[in-house]
Amino acid sequence: MEIEIATIGGYEEVGRQMTAVRAGDDVVVFDMGLNLSKVLIHDNVETERMHSLDLIDMGAIPDDRVMSDLEGDVKAIVPTHGHLDHIGAISKLAHRYDAPIVATPFTIELVKQQIKSEEKFGVQNDLQKMEAGETMSIGDKNELEFVNVTHSIIDAINPVLHTPEGAIVYGLDKRMDHTPVIGDPIDMERFREIGREGEGVLCYIEDCTNAGKKGRTPSESVARRHLKDVMYSLEDYDGGIVATTFSSHIARVTSLVEFADDIGRQPVLLGRSMEKYSGTAERLDFVDFPDDLGMYGHRKSVDRTFKRIMNEGKENFLPIVTGHQGEPRAMLTRMGRGETPYEIDDGDKVIFSARVIPEPTNEGQRYQSEKLLGMQGARIYDDIHVSGHLNREGHYEMLQALQPQNVIPAHQDMSGFSEYVNLCESEGYKMGRDLHVTRNGNMIQLVE
Numbered sequence: 397m398e399i400e401i402a403t404i405g406g407y408e409e410v411g412r413q414m415t416a417v418r419a420g421d422d423v424v425v426f427d428m429g430l431n432l433s434k435v436l437i438h439d440n441v442e443t444e445r446m447h448s449l450d451l452i453d454m455g456a457i458p459d460d461r462v463m464s465d466l467e468g469d470v471k472a473i474v475p476t477h478g479h480l481d482h483i484g485a486i487s488k489l490a491h492r493y494d495a496p497i498v499a500t501p502f503t504i505e506l507v508k509q510q511i512k513s514e515e516k517f518g519v520q521n522d523l524q525k526m527e528a529g530e531t532m533s534i535g536d537k538n539e540l541e542f543v544n545v546t547h548s549i550i551d552a553i554n555p556v557l558h559t560p561e562g563a564i565v566y567g568l569d570k571r572m573d574h575t576p577v578i579g580d581p582i583d584m585e586r587f588r589e590i591g592r593e594g595e596g597v598l599c600y601i602e603d604c605t606n607a608g609k610k611g612r613t614p615s616e617s618v619a620r621r622h623l624k625d626v627m628y629s630l631e632d633y634d635g636g637i638v639a640t641t642f643s644s645h646i647a648r649v650t651s652l653v654e655f656a657d658d659i660g661r662q663p664v665l666l667g668r669s670m671e672k673y674s675g676t677a678e679r680l681d682f683v684d685f686p687d688d689l690g691m692y693g694h695r696k697s698v699d700r701t702f703k704r705i706m707n708e709g710k711e712n713f714l715p716i717v718t719g720h721q722g723e724p725r726a727m728l729t730r731m732g733r734g735e736t737p738y739e740i741d742d743g744d745k746v747i748f749s750a751r752v753i754p755e756p757t758n759e760g761q762r763y764q765s766e767k768l769l770g771m772q773g774a775r776i777y778d779d780i781h782v783s784g785h786l787n788r789e790g791h792y793e794m795l796q797a798l799q800p801q802n803v804i805p806a807h808q809d810m811s812g813f814s815e816y817v818n819l820c821e822s823e824g825y826k827m828g829r830d831l832h833v834t835r836n837g838n839m840i841q842l843v844e
């Protein structure tokens with residue numbers, strides 16, 4: 397059977413991930429993501445109303461025109477998890493394919509919400525839920541399987557396409573977490589089985605984000621312990637404490653909520669995306685938040701809540717807000733600029749349960765946000781976080797487990813590939829033979 401891989405997006409950047417695999421007459425598309433930084437760099441761009449081709453020209457969504465060179469039918473569109481760089485282009489591209497969108501329940505729910513907010517295209521694709529551990533047929537000869545992985549968002553999987561020529565493992569995005577705060581540990585046993593059974597692994601497509609970092613990425617339970625230490629140390633503080641983290645990071649939000657209650661503060665989630673992700677997770681029973689947890693998304697209800705906090709005493713609350721990257725319009729940045737009714741006093745604490753994404757825009761905005769907060773007297777607790785991506789030893793372990801015949805580095809630009817390429821070469825892979833460093837819009841023929 398002919399096997400061909402189209403590397404469509406996310407091979408020259410982090411963002412707008414999209415890869416298609418053709419096995420015989422069947423094609424499966426993995427991820428359709430958005431490169432948010434290409435959108436945010438323009439002021440006031442409303443992607444909901446924009447045409448796909450304009451977004452492609454901006455570099456915001458994958459240029460999927462290369463799909464016409466693939467001779468087969470798309471049988472499924474498979475987003476691996478709910479981060480925007482993996483699902484954010486579905487509302488702009490999926491309608492061009494007569495295929496269902498297949499994902500885990502939490503991811504499907506986020507896709508559904510995104511499709512609903514789309515104003516330009518009517519996206520009618522079937523939304524099909526599939527859990528980790530389950531499989532579905534792709535045509536007569538291929539089978540799609542979801543393997544449970546751990547990442548900085550719940551319900552993440554690595555899809556595996558089993559073909560007569562071997563398995564194609566799509567490895568974006570994961571950390572090897574054996575003690576995650578929510579959900580099951582990564583299913584390494586299944587990966588090892590896949591490496592051994594049948595024809596073995598024909599190809600492994602890997603997110604090489606942290607390949608340059610030594611050792612292993614700590615578990616989410618380490619970030620949780622770190623956060624607990626910080627928050628418990630503030631138990632006697634009788635002023636304001638504000639926390640911020642990734643709104644899609646349900647495990648972290650859960651820890652923040654829990655420790656707020658432990659130190660006698662009522663947690664409140666503020667900001668539209670906080671309400672969106674945590675509300676969805678609660679509705680789908682991934683979490684069971686305490687009854688006193690308030691969630692407010694709209695500007696008016698947020699301001700009303702801030703006023704209530706000021707009236708009843710800041711020392712009784714923990715606002716958990718958006719703005720960990722210093723985004724100009726996010727809640728924490730507005731608080732720093734004094735644009736909300738919440739007043740920050742000398743000595744008040746701001747907890748960043750996040751790391752700055754190392755990109756000049758983020759670094760600059762975050763610097764500015766911290767300065768503004770500092771000018772009002774805030775004390776900053778930074779970097780209470782662990783990455784959602786594998787470090788070098790995690791990558792090594794995956795290669796050991798899967799023993800892939802071919803490797804394709806992904807989820808980075810050329811310089812980001814280099815450390816992963818070094819690792820693969822030290823494991824006996826050779827560039828141009830079985831290690832395929834590629835760019836957006838290329839085709840790699842694995843079996844002719």
Ligand SMILES: [Zn+2]
Pocket residue numbers: 477479547569784
């Ligand atoms: Zn991700």
